[in-house]
Amino acid sequence: MSYNSEAYKMAFATGKFGKYEMSNELCYKYAEYFEKKSRAIRTNRLQQSRTDSGRSKVYQSEFSVQRKYPESSMNLSEKECLKYFKRIVKSKTYQSLVQGSTGMHNPGIRFMKASQNARVAGQASYSGIALRPNSGTNKYVIIHELAHTAGNMHHDVGFRQTLVKLVSRFLGTAMAKELKKEFRSRKLKMSVGQNIMSPLKWLESYKKMEAMRDKNNLIKEMRSTV
Numbered sequence: 001m002s003y004n005s006e007a008y009k010m011a012f013a014t015g016k017f018g019k020y021e022m023s024n025e026l027c028y029k030y031a032e033y034f035e036k037k038s039r040a041i042r043t044n045r046l047q048q049s050r051t052d053s054g055r056s057k058v059y060q061s062e063f064s065v066q067r068k069y070p071e072s073s074m075n076l077s078e079k080e081c082l083k084y085f086k087r088i089v090k091s092k093t094y095q096s097l098v099q100g101s102t103g104m105h106n107p108g109i110r111f112m113k114a115s116q117n118a119r120v121a122g123q124a125s126y127s128g129i130a131l132r133p134n135s136g137t138n139k140y141v142i143i144h145e146l147a148h149t150a151g152n153m154h155h156d157v158g159f160r161q162t163l164v165k166l167v168s169r170f171l172g173t174a175m176a177k178e179l180k181k182e183f184r185s186r187k188l189k190m191s192v193g194q195n196i197m198s199p200l201k202w203l204e205s206y207k208k209m210e211a212m213r214d215k216n217n218l219i220k221e222m223r224s225t226v
Helices: 005-014 024-043 055-068 078-089 092-097 139-149 157-170 173-185 199-225
Strands: 108-111 122-125 128-131
Touching: 005 024, 005 199, 024 199, 055 139, 055 173, 078 092, 078 108, 078 139, 078 157, 092 157, 122 139, 128 139, 139 157, 157 173
Parallel strands: 108 128
Antiparallel strands: 122 128
């Protein structure tokens, strides 16, 4: 992992404070924390760019909500899908949510062949969205994929925030509240903390966590000898 040199310098300047001391190793750890936290704030993502560990929990949350609001998953004709798609894309809500280099103000739409990607209802790419006949030709899948094209090619915090806003606007506030509730029930965060701890605060927190780990390891060792 890369580290922030200025953050390293700040940590190094802390030196020894009371019973705590910022060693060279801890300076690097703080700098790595600073870099990771800064990236999370900048990208509105808690996971690293190559991971999407929350995806399955997002899907579970969505399936639960769709069962409670079956009308959101009713099959539409291609003509109806196009009409709904254009309504969302041209709206002020969608346009205001588009962000970053991957956000698309004018995404395209296409329909897959029935034989393609049988396990996939919809897909989002850097050219737009694709819907699979029957399983993907509904309002919810269209909204889900457009949450991706707005600039969130993942299922992290930024995607979930965008999805909830689109659901609220185009499927109703009640469904949006239920979706947010399902996310939280699976411990999927809806925001990225904006506070970055100072070197001293981080050191105090680190030492407390270290003491807890040592205590838990000691308990495990004692139990294993019984």
